[in-house]
Amino acid sequence: MPGTNLTREEAQQRAKLLTVDSYEIDLDLSGAQEGGNYRSVTTVRFEVAADGVEDGTAESFIDLVAPTVHEVTLNGDALDPAEVFQDSRIALPGLLAGRNVLRVAADCAYTNTGEGLHRFVDPVDQQAYLYTQFEVPDARRVFASFEQPDLKATFQFTVKAPEGWTVVSNSPTPEPKDNVWEFEPTPRISSYITALIIGPYHSVHSVYEKDGQTVPLGIYCRPSLAEYLDSDAIFEVTRQGFEWFQEKFDYAYPFEKYDQLFVPEFNAGAMENAGAVTIRDQYVFRSKVTDAAYELRAETILHELAHMWFGDLVTMEWWNDLWLNESFATYTSIACQAAHPESRWPHSWTTFANSMKTWAYRQDQLPSTHPIMAEINDLEDVLVNFDGITYAKGASVLKQLVAYVGEDEFFRGVQAYFKAHAFGNTRLSDLLGALEETSGRDLKTWSKKWLQTAGINVLRPEIQTDENGVITSFSIRQEAPALPTGAKGEPTLRPHRIAVGLYDLDDDSGKLVRDERIELDVDGELTAVPQLTGRRRPDVVLLNDDDLSYAKVRLDEKSLAFVTEHLGDFESSLPRALSWASAWDMTRDAELPTRDYLSLVLSGIGKESDIGVVQSLHRQVKLAIDLYADPIAREALLTRWTDATLAYLRAATAGSDHQLAWARAFAATARTPEQLDLLEALLDGSQTIEGLVVDTELRWAFVERLAAVGRFDEAEIAGEYERDKTAAGERHAATARAARPTPEAKAEAWASVVESDKLPNALQEAVIGGFVQTDQRELLAPYADTYFEVVKGIWESRSHEMAQQIAVGLYPAVQVSEETLLKTDTWLASAEPSAALRRLISENRAGVERALKAQAADARP
Numbered sequence: 001m002p003g004t005n006l007t008r009e010e011a012q013q014r015a016k017l018l019t020v021d022s023y024e025i026d027l028d029l030s031g032a033q034e035g036g037n038y039r040s041v042t043t044v045r046f047e048v049a050a051d052g053v054e055d056g057t058a059e060s061f062i063d064l065v066a067p068t069v070h071e072v073t074l075n076g077d078a079l080d081p082a083e084v085f086q087d088s089r090i091a092l093p094g095l096l097a098g099r100n101v102l103r104v105a106a107d108c109a110y111t112n113t114g115e116g117l118h119r120f121v122d123p124v125d126q127q128a129y130l131y132t133q134f135e136v137p138d139a140r141r142v143f144a145s146f147e148q149p150d151l152k153a154t155f156q157f158t159v160k161a162p163e164g165w166t167v168v169s170n171s172p173t174p175e176p177k178d179n180v181w182e183f184e185p186t187p188r189i190s191s192y193i194t195a196l197i198i199g200p201y202h203s204v205h206s207v208y209e210k211d212g213q214t215v216p217l218g219i220y221c222r223p224s225l226a227e228y229l230d231s232d233a234i235f236e237v238t239r240q241g242f243e244w245f246q247e248k249f250d251y252a253y254p255f256e257k258y259d260q261l262f263v264p265e266f267n268a269g270a271m272e273n274a275g276a277v278t279i280r281d282q283y284v285f286r287s288k289v290t291d292a293a294y295e296l297r298a299e300t301i302l303h304e305l306a307h308m309w310f311g312d313l314v315t316m317e318w319w320n321d322l323w324l325n326e327s328f329a330t331y332t333s334i335a336c337q338a339a340h341p342e343s344r345w346p347h348s349w350t351t352f353a354n355s356m357k358t359w360a361y362r363q364d365q366l367p368s369t370h371p372i373m374a375e376i377n378d379l380e381d382v383l384v385n386f387d388g389i390t391y392a393k394g395a396s397v398l399k400q401l402v403a404y405v406g407e408d409e410f411f412r413g414v415q416a417y418f419k420a421h422a423f424g425n426t427r428l429s430d431l432l433g434a435l436e437e438t439s440g441r442d443l444k445t446w447s448k449k450w451l452q453t454a455g456i457n458v459l460r461p462e463i464q465t466d467e468n469g470v471i472t473s474f475s476i477r478q479e480a481p482a483l484p485t486g487a488k489g490e491p492t493l494r495p496h497r498i499a500v501g502l503y504d505l506d507d508d509s510g511k512l513v514r515d516e517r518i519e520l521d522v523d524g525e526l527t528a529v530p531q532l533t534g535r536r537r538p539d540v541v542l543l544n545d546d547d548l549s550y551a552k553v554r555l556d557e558k559s560l561a562f563v564t565e566h567l568g569d570f571e572s573s574l575p576r577a578l579s580w581a582s583a584w585d586m587t588r589d590a591e592l593p594t595r596d597y598l599s600l601v602l603s604g605i606g607k608e609s610d611i612g613v614v615q616s617l618h619r620q621v622k623l624a625i626d627l628y629a630d631p632i633a634r635e636a637l638l639t640r641w642t643d644a645t646l647a648y649l650r651a652a653t654a655g656s657d658h659q660l661a662w663a664r665a666f667a668a669t670a671r672t673p674e675q676l677d678l679l680e681a682l683l684d685g686s687q688t689i690e691g692l693v694v695d696t697e698l699r700w701a702f703v704e705r706l707a708a709v710g711r712f713d714e715a716e717i718a719g720e721y722e723r724d725k726t727a728a729g730e731r732h733a734a735t736a737r738a739a740r741p742t743p744e745a746k747a748e749a750w751a752s753v754v755e756s757d758k759l760p761n762a763l764q765e766a767v768i769g770g771f772v773q774t775d776q777r778e779l780l781a782p783y784a785d786t787y788f789e790v791v792k793g794i795w796e797s798r799s800h801e802m803a804q805q806i807a808v809g810l811y812p813a814v815q816v817s818e819e820t821l822l823k824t825d826t827w828l829a830s831a832e833p834s835a836a837l838r839r840l841i842s843e844n845r846a847g848v849e850r851a852l853k854a855q856a857a858d859a860r861p
Helices: 008-017 223-228 231-249 291-307 319-339 348-363 379-383 389-405 407-421 428-439 444-451 557-569 573-588 594-607 611-628 631-651 657-669 673-684 696-708 714-723 727-739 743-755 761-771 783-797 800-809 818-830 835-859
Strands: 018-028 037-048 060-063 068-074 077-079 089-092 099-109 116-121 128-133 154-160 166-169 180-182 196-199 202-210 213-221 258-263 276-280 458-465 471-479 496-505 512-522 526-528 540-543
Touching: 008 018, 008 060, 068 089, 099 116, 128 258, 128 276, 154 166, 154 196, 166 213, 202 223, 202 231, 213 223, 213 231, 231 258, 231 291, 231 319, 231 407, 258 291, 276 291, 291 319, 291 348, 291 611, 319 348, 319 379, 319 389, 319 428, 348 389, 348 573, 348 611, 379 835, 389 407, 389 428, 389 444, 389 496, 407 428, 428 444, 458 496, 458 540, 471 496, 496 557, 512 526, 540 557, 540 573, 557 573, 557 594, 573 594, 573 611, 573 835, 594 611, 594 631, 594 835, 611 631, 611 657, 611 835, 631 657, 631 673, 631 835, 657 696, 673 696, 696 714, 696 727, 696 761, 714 727, 727 743, 727 761, 743 761, 743 783, 761 800, 783 800, 783 818, 783 835, 800 835, 818 835
Parallel strands: 018 154, 213 258, 258 276
Antiparallel strands: 018 037, 037 099, 060 089, 068 077, 068 099, 116 128, 128 196, 154 180, 166 196, 202 213, 458 471, 471 526, 496 512, 496 540
């Protein structure tokens, strides 16, 4: 990773020594249209602790990543940049006074990696668009800064921009004078949530008004996307978030305005910059998408808005509490969607169970599994820790905590926490202390078992009945499976607050309906449930009903047999999602063969109304067949699945979300000449399916598949790009070219990513996505050895985002064999990779090992 790797110990030492007051940052971006470097001048005022200056030898450093440093002036004394600037640090020698003024003038560089100040040129209007992305350590790419979350300060930006451009930052946007934008200072915030978004952006404005409060709202995107910007829908979700969060948090929105900026080539979903949230502009939908995409966008909007309080107003002291930052925002965003009376997505906990928790369970079974409260020793640790434990497991455990202490008590504690620590920094103990006060619960044991241990629990029902089907004994067995090889820690049994749901098939409606629900605490290895004895055994017993806790759940033999025939018949979406998730988890754990999982999906998916669940099942079935199926049976399973996708496509309601989802699922695996002919005919319009609009994005899905099977080559891909000469079209064309099943296409794609560093982040990602095709294993096999030869050098020479794309995306995951494991083990033993790279490669290896076990299970009669 370019730039010195700040350690936690260094950050603690610097925080003890320094108190930062203010930054004044002057950027000359007037040449941004042409690119190159830009002038950055930073004036920072800070104080040194009294005991640090007593002998006049106090030393520290400030962070900066820049091609050239022209000037370093400390308290009026000029320092030689050649002497004090090295790698990414400017040494501040033993000349520090009680109060200090530091001025740094440098030339900084635009990036095309989505880190620092990213520069993008829109192929539609040939205009440049800029935005900053600073989390975790990238404010130092734009201005000199003490780059750690607990050295908060005020930030005052002055920006010179090209004529006609707009500049947006954390503070309200001023009127420019001679193309210079002078912003008012921010409140005290951390450097990583400061932001600048610069360019000829299109904007729409509104306000949030309630009870005398007025907050200006803005939405921005590139002009080439303006026709697709559904600003009313975005404002509606935003206002719902303002209402719900301010009521629950009992603390007014803490900044002067709230802008949401849809920006190009964004690496993440969004970023919680204070008052200036950046969001990936794929959320401005150019073509028809299903309601699941709108729900995901709404959750992203609410997640970032929640961060304005939890993360921006009150900020973690160090990155080991990143999980709390992200988990809180995830939990509250889902809770808002589920509870706001005007929400379109009251079923959002179903989506959470189906997607977020599946991610968490997968992450928690990797050799890199770690406690929710992870030990973050340095920046590299945190950069690879934006994972399913930090977000999804943490949010699941917060949901469990809310059930444990009570929702009202939870939010009363949160309210006290915000009031006590506004614009400050905290540790986990500060929040838990507030929750203990309001709930009366001792959370120390709970915290130790849930937050400071790794791994997952499994809950199984143990049911005995008499000859008349009456329950004579009901217990819940909790297991703590051994942690994956290489993981740190010991298996742990935990306290769970769960519900048990009893379901019967209603003869009149044909639906599985819940007859009874018992809520209880489960602790230890075996928990008796005497409340359920003496009653007739229901058709289905569902542990963790309502998804209160975080645990893998297994159905007993009778329930599993019944669900296999009636999974689609649950009256409510959440128990269906929990059952689907359990079946998928069993498939990944080699307890349910892929062929049986496919049969289960085909028997129930036609009755699944939740489109998000349907689309997840599409992805999981394809993954299971590609990686977990017996290779000898794979082609037959793919044929069975693809035939089913086409049948469901033809049977779906015209114009429905399900029809679109089935069209995409069909395109993903179309294989026979007749199926591929249909894709071509749908593209050229010679055939139609009633209600199915083959719009821009769906066209590209068809083109990419036709390229991957060799039907389309450069001429057809170029022709499609001529129809869609946009940034998105450029990415799709790159994917299609890399997907072609020829040695020449693969060599070209590999060279563009591995042998060159010129591709921007979004195009590199697109090429990697096309390069790796699961039905091109033989063609890709020679690249496995080359991968291990180059991956360490790439990690050490590229920026983090770009290196991680390559390390994860080009690993030979489709080569499911003992040979791949051996190559990986040999590399791990000899290459001496950094801890972060070792983690990523070990996670990749675990995927191959899991696939081998699943394939063996699928091959058994």
